[in-house]
Structure formats: C-alpha cells, structure tokens
Amino acid sequence: MKIKSVDVIPLQIPFEDGSPGVGLMPTKWTKLDIALVRIETEDGLVGWGDGFAYSCRRATVAAIEDMVAPLLIGREINDLAALNLELQQRLHLHGRYGITIFAISAVDIALWDLKAKTEGVSLAKLLADKPKTSLPAYASLVRYGEPDLVRSFSAKVVDEGYSTVKLHEIALEAIEAGRDGAGAATKISTDVNCNWSLEFARKIMPEMKRLDLYWVEEPVFPPDDAEVLGALQTEYGVPIASGENACTSVEFARTAPAIHYLQPSVTKVGGVTEFLKVCDLAERHGAKIMPHAPYFGPGYWATLQLMAARGICEQFEHLYVTPDAYLDPSIPLPEKGVVAVPDRPGIGFEPNPSTLDRYRI
Structure with a gap:
C-alpha cells in the first residue's frame, strides 16, 4: 500500500x-x-x-x-x-x-x-484463524478517594453485571470499601499508580492478601523494577501487574519473568506491532496479558481485535466514565461484563464526521 x-x-x-x-x-x-x-x-x-x-x-x-x-x-x-x-x-x-x-x-x-x-477482514481474523467473538470485560473505576463513593460505585457496576472491578484507590480504607461494595464473590484489584513507597507496600500487601485482590497494579516506583515487583508478588502471594507505561517489548522483557500480569497499552507500547511482541514474551515466560485500554478511540477498538486474536489476553479494561460523545457511535460497550468484538474490516472503527467537527481542538 x-x-x-x-x-x-x-x-x-x-x-x-x-x-x-x-x-x-x-x-x-x-x-x-x-x-x-x-x-x-x-x-x-x-x-x-x-x-x-x-x-x-x-x-x-x-x-x-x-x-x-x-x-x-x-x-x-x-x-x-x-x-x-x-x-x-x-x-x-x-x-x-x-x-x-x-x-x-x-x-x-x-x-x-x-x-x-x-x-x-477484521484485524482479529488477519491475525488468527479462529478469533474470539466476545471478551470478558472489567469495570475500571476512577479514583474517588472517599470510601463511601468507592463502595457505591463498586456495588453499582456489580449490579450491572460486572464480575471483576478495578479500583484506583491507594488508601486501605478505600480499598476495603471497594471490597465491601463489590462483595466477596467479585474479583477486585487496585491500580496504585506507583503511589506507595516500598516500605509502605510491605506493610499493606498482607492486607491486599486478606482482601483477596485479583492483582495489585504498579504498587511502587519505578514500575519496571522486576526484582522488587517479583519479590512483592512472591512474598505476599498477590499477583502483581505492570506495564501500562512501558514502551516496546524491550521494557517488558525485564518484567515478564517476574510478574504475573503484563499490561501493554496499544497507544503507548508501539502499536499493534509491539503489542504482539509482548504477547509472545508473555507466552515464553508463563505470564498473562491484561491490556491497559482506558480509551474510546482506535485504541479501544484495536485492543478488542488483539485480545480476540491472542488467547493469552485475559480481560478487557473498560474505563467506567460517560463521555459526552463516542467518536464511533457503534462502539461495542460491555453488557453484563461481556463485550462483543466487531467483525468489520480493519479494527472496525469509523468515526462520525460531525463528532470530529464538534470536538476538534
């Protein structure tokens, strides 16, 4: 071309x-x-x-x-x-x-x-003979900070059919509120965004184990210190996730042998090409892919296609916010914790020209 x-x-x-x-x-x-x-x-x-x-x-x-x-x-x-x-x-x-x-x-x-x-063909069909047609999705909540809000929103998304919820809370009281709102049967995780010191992480990780967290994401800075992340995972028995801010498969080569969940972000990692390389790395090291995808443009659609093509990818991240408009009004949003994979040529994304005109800077 x-x-x-x-x-x-x-x-x-x-x-x-x-x-x-x-x-x-x-x-x-x-x-x-x-x-x-x-x-x-x-x-x-x-x-x-x-x-x-x-x-x-x-x-x-x-x-x-x-x-x-x-x-x-x-x-x-x-x-x-x-x-x-x-x-x-x-x-x-x-x-x-x-x-x-x-x-x-x-x-x-x-x-x-x-x-x-x-x-x-769709990107998923270009990459795989029998891609998935739907994917499990989790509700990725923003940081509310206030335990009552965390509890309320966690309960709300579970009522909507999500069986997995990700918090972005960093305080124990707020994380406990998330578990309380989501219920014992729901998988929950929290994205710390590197806000804990290593000393604090060692104090709070036993609490994350008690609360049965699905994973703890980027607990400390830097988020690519494989030795520290691997040690936290091994010592406290809670899976560690990282990689949303990593660029190219080179950076993931450090963490792939040490942690359970790798989180390539297609708009950050180097696009589809590098995302696929990270999937290959994960397969070689026995890790899993939990993509970072809090997007609503082509990054959203491309992530769906890649996850459909590669079985090593676990759950689709849906950022739980309400945009003023969606660029493509046919965007497949999760329903009861499941999102359909578009079967249109390419990634499936076709923006509405009037929406582009309205929100262009």
Missing part, C-alpha cells in the same frame, strides 16, 4: 465519572484528550489510529506531524513490523520511548487497520 496522506485530528471530549476529578492525572481530569490519526492510501482506503494523549495531546500531535508523518508520505509499505523498527531507529535521537513511541503507536495502529481492510 502506498501512503497518500497522514493527518492528525486533535480532539478533546468531556466526560462524567462521579468523582472529584483529581488523583489519576497531574491536574483535574474531566476531558479525554485524543490524538486521532487518519492515513489514506493512494487507492483511497483510510486507516485510523491514535497515540496516547492524556495530558500530552499537543506533544503527541506535534510528534506525529513533525517526526513520523514525513517518513511515511509517498512510501510503499508492506512489512509493518520492519517499518515500526525503522521508525524507532530513525527517531531514536528524540528518545526511543515516551512521546516518540506514542506517535509511532498511532500510525502503526492505522497501518494495521489498513492492512486488514486491504485483505477485507
């Missing part, structure tokens, strides 16, 4: 989540930032992708426009894995990880979308 154009559409969509709006992001978080990429071939096919943009939208957009797009326009592209590696090498001067990889992720997703569309 020969690339005719690469366009970036910066978007910002307000959302509601019932929280005070602080805790997960550097500033108050009430809007979803999206760096949407549209790649068109000379044959007229269009592929869609997006790079991680929460609190860094302008940087990701600039990286795509100034660093990545000029290396694609006018080129005939067939080997997407080779192209991904070439982009990493040619742009390593700017830093191999972070914003550079977010930008590469965006175009990689769009190119895989195009590749599957060229074949007339």
Whole structure:
C-alpha cells in the first residue's frame, strides 16, 4: 500500500465519572484528550489510529506531524513490523520511548487497520484463524478517594453485571470499601499508580492478601523494577501487574519473568506491532496479558481485535466514565461484563464526521 496522506485530528471530549476529578492525572481530569490519526492510501482506503494523549495531546500531535508523518508520505509499505523498527531507529535521537513511541503507536495502529481492510477482514481474523467473538470485560473505576463513593460505585457496576472491578484507590480504607461494595464473590484489584513507597507496600500487601485482590497494579516506583515487583508478588502471594507505561517489548522483557500480569497499552507500547511482541514474551515466560485500554478511540477498538486474536489476553479494561460523545457511535460497550468484538474490516472503527467537527481542538 502506498501512503497518500497522514493527518492528525486533535480532539478533546468531556466526560462524567462521579468523582472529584483529581488523583489519576497531574491536574483535574474531566476531558479525554485524543490524538486521532487518519492515513489514506493512494487507492483511497483510510486507516485510523491514535497515540496516547492524556495530558500530552499537543506533544503527541506535534510528534506525529513533525517526526513520523514525513517518513511515511509517498512510501510503499508492506512489512509493518520492519517499518515500526525503522521508525524507532530513525527517531531514536528524540528518545526511543515516551512521546516518540506514542506517535509511532498511532500510525502503526492505522497501518494495521489498513492492512486488514486491504485483505477485507477484521484485524482479529488477519491475525488468527479462529478469533474470539466476545471478551470478558472489567469495570475500571476512577479514583474517588472517599470510601463511601468507592463502595457505591463498586456495588453499582456489580449490579450491572460486572464480575471483576478495578479500583484506583491507594488508601486501605478505600480499598476495603471497594471490597465491601463489590462483595466477596467479585474479583477486585487496585491500580496504585506507583503511589506507595516500598516500605509502605510491605506493610499493606498482607492486607491486599486478606482482601483477596485479583492483582495489585504498579504498587511502587519505578514500575519496571522486576526484582522488587517479583519479590512483592512472591512474598505476599498477590499477583502483581505492570506495564501500562512501558514502551516496546524491550521494557517488558525485564518484567515478564517476574510478574504475573503484563499490561501493554496499544497507544503507548508501539502499536499493534509491539503489542504482539509482548504477547509472545508473555507466552515464553508463563505470564498473562491484561491490556491497559482506558480509551474510546482506535485504541479501544484495536485492543478488542488483539485480545480476540491472542488467547493469552485475559480481560478487557473498560474505563467506567460517560463521555459526552463516542467518536464511533457503534462502539461495542460491555453488557453484563461481556463485550462483543466487531467483525468489520480493519479494527472496525469509523468515526462520525460531525463528532470530529464538534470536538476538534
């Protein structure tokens, strides 16, 4: 396929989540930032992708426009894995990880979308003979901070049919409230976002065992210290998850032998190409994939396709917020804890033009 154009559409969509709006992001978080990429071939096919943009939208957009797009326009592209590696090498001067990889992720997703569309199949069918048609999904709650809110929202999502709930709470009282609201039969986990010191983690991990947590995510900083994470998992008997902020399979090679759950994020890790490499790593080391996917654009759709194709992936993460609008109104949202995998060509994503116009920055 020969690339005719690469366009970036910066978007910002307000959302509601019932929280005070602080805790997960550097500033108050009430809007979803999206760096949407549209790649068109000379044959007229269009592929869609997006790079991680929460609190860094302008940087990701600039990286795509100034660093990545000029290396694609006018080129005939067939080997997407080779192209991904070439982009990493040619742009390593700017830093191999972070914003550079977010930008590469965006175009990689769009190119895989195009590749599957060229074949007339979904991405899942391009990658697997018999992909799954539906996936178990868990409710990924935001950080509420207040135990009463944690208890209320945990009970609410269980009433809606979710059998697994992820908190983003860091205080024991709030995590206990989550367990209380969700009930003993529900699987719960908590994403600490590196907020615990190692000393505090050692004090609280026995409590996580008592509360029967499904996993504890990124308990300490740095989140890629395989020795520390592996020791916490072994000593306290609670699975550890990490990797939502890791870029490329190189970073996952450190943690794959040590922890149970690897969490590649398709908009951060290097797109579809690097996500598949992380799946291969997990298989070799006996780990499982629990993808990071708190998105509603192409990252959401691409994650569904990848999970359908690779059996090592366990549960789909659904960020439990209500956006002002969905870019593609046909987005398959979880129902009773199960989400359907679209069977349209490519990743399945086709945005509503009027929605793009309304929320474009």
